[in-house]
Amino acid sequence: MKRNRGMLRIIFGRTAFAVISLAVQVMILVAAYRFLSRYMVYVYGSFTLLSALVIIYILNKEENPSFKLAWMVPIAIVPVFGTLFYLFVEFQILGKLIDKKLRANMEHTEGYLAQNPKVLENLSRISRQSANLAFYLKNSGSYPVYGSTNAKYFPLGEIMFDEMKKELEGAKRFIFMEYFIVERGEMWDGILEILERKAKEGVEVRFMYDGMCSLSLLPYDYPKELQEKGIKAKTFSPIVPLLTTYQNNRDHRKILVVDGHTAFTGGINLADEYINRKVRFGHWKDTGIMLKGEAVTSFTMMFLQMWNISEKETEDYGKYLRDPEYYYPLELNMDGFVIPYGDSPLDQETVGKQVYLDVINSARNYVHIMTPYLVLDYEMIQALTFAAKRGVETAIIMPRIPDKKYAFFLAISYYGELIRAGVQIYQYIPGFVHAKVFTSDDSKAVVGTVNMDFRSLFLHFECGVYLYRNEAVRDVERDFQDTLVQCRRVTLEDYKNYPWQERLAGRALRLFAPLM
Structure with missing residues (x-):
């Protein structure tokens, strides 16, 4: 009986209503696309030109290249629907x-x-x-x-x-x-x-x-x-x-x-x-x-x-x-x-990302990181790999038990290039790491709410604390070392032994990661 009541709450609850409402709106967009498709002979040329103009606009926009690519691909593959959807999303005033x-x-x-x-x-x-x-x-x-x-x-x-x-x-x-x-x-x-x-x-x-x-x-x-x-x-x-x-x-x-x-x-x-x-x-x-x-x-x-x-x-x-x-x-x-x-996603200033990049790029001896997610853009990959290549001990602690499967697939899609460059990746054996912590060279640390993924770095309101030569820096590094004892290092062989379906899924998801 309780199970039935639970199912009824799900079916008639706010979440179901919201999902159904959004689905209806997507169906309306699809219907509009199909309607226009009937007259493709007449409008295809116009939409091809419009799609080209939209792509030029995206290329010249002050935005992360990963976001540009995530929009340009659907616009190029499905010009009418992709262009309509981009314009719908872009010109929101709220x-x-x-x-x-x-x-x-x-x-x-x-x-x-x-x-x-x-x-x-x-x-x-x-x-x-x-x-x-x-x-x-x-x-x-x-x-x-x-x-x-x-x-x-x-x-x-x-x-x-x-x-x-x-x-x-x-x-x-x-x-x-x-x-x-x-x-x-x-x-x-x-x-x-x-x-x-x-x-x-x-x-x-x-x-x-x-x-x-x-x-x-x-x-x-x-x-x-x-x-x-x-x-x-x-x-x-x-x-x-x-x-x-x-x-x-x-x-x-x-x-x-x-x-x-x-x-x-x-x-x-x-x-x-x-x-x-x-x-x-x-x-x-x-x-x-x-x-x-x-x-x-x-x-x-x-x-x-x-x-x-x-x-x-x-x-x-x-x-x-x-x-x-x-x-x-x-x-x-x-x-x-x-x-x-603090960091706002609406001002085109990626404060959280810039703080992290500054710590990585200025590190001389080590940079140690704890993060639940690893969804990186080109700049962050380059910063991490270059730090490791120039002899800086670059170590990242990740969860062994992820809270989101798709986030785990995305994370392992980066493991190969990071490990080959010398970045050390560890998994926390007891369970899930939700910490967002950077520490470097016994002198600086960051503690806050910013994950190493697109949502935190580009889409969410976030906050954090940068510490320099504060005694708490020592405590942050001590905690990293204590946590490291409970971790297992991921090797290149481990990465190669992940099921091919998971690695393929992660690489496919990377295209849409900026929009997820």
Whole structure:
């Protein structure tokens, strides 16, 4: 009986409705194509010319070559349908409106993200290369470099969860939370209980989660349920059954800010598998980081920039800076430099990718990476292989148990050329790696939400933290070495022994990877 009820929920649920609605819209496009095909004798020449013009437009567009190829092939093979579909996707205005509002919000917060010239001068004196990266991040999105910030690294989600609860309990003024995945269970229920209690105490609580959750994890009207508990809540870009490209740009960020003095980010969402209370794909290896100090201002503003995309009233941003009289514990070591940064898929600036490339290209001794996915464009392949060829130890830890089969097939399609160039690839034997971590030369590290795939690097809203000569860098590298002990290295022979169907599927999927 329960099984029947479950099937009925699937058949008559929101997800089924959305899928059916989208399928109907695709069928309408196909029907339009077939209708035009009847008159191909009359219109073929016109569409051939239009297809040629569209291809010329794509070639001259400021875009990653992989995206250009992914569009040009279907346009060349099926000129009428391919051209119609490209034009339909290209001239969507909702994404442009979101980008315009986000840019306006960033302008409003720019005054609160001014660069301290002494900090930049100190960084320039120590490392011109890191200062150049800081200059880029400030110009690309007003993300300054900070000193006077403590960073605490968490090698597992369950460890960070305990620290998150502790900081939430101490909130006195406000709590901001922005997450990609939220699912009811021990983790979210424990946090929600604190949020509800804090709201009753007069603490301002704002909670935003990505609209994908409303498809299967949470009720569509869940924000109303939270609002009844005193929590200001909303979904980012709710899923609607319409063919539109802006719905492809998800909010993949994970941000928690408490009172403007403490912030968390990393790969850890609010669901039980992230703290290993629920087993999915074996042991779940994830990482995160907590900041205390001046750099938290960037995360505060990043949250408010995204929150106010759907707001009409002007925000009083200055009200959410940390209290000047707040004193950090004396035991916190605030050495080194910290740059929190965000990435938008709508501004043509691939911040997350550029940070990763900078770490790889500047590495002298080693670059160590943990990532759940490996879907690379030409630039990233060249950077990784060249690093290995010039004697830099280049090592990547991947999951042994993938969460998505197609992502695994895509990843192994790169193994051959990477391994032949000297890149070391390892698989995490206990299960799934969801960490997004870079570390290099005992001096720099990146911890954040950015996967090494097209979705994170080009299509999602993301965030991360770049660390230079901060004591947390040592902890990130120690965690990489501890994790490496639980891994098995993939050899060229292993790659050749993968079933030919999987290798073929991965190579075929590479053509469409930018659009997946």
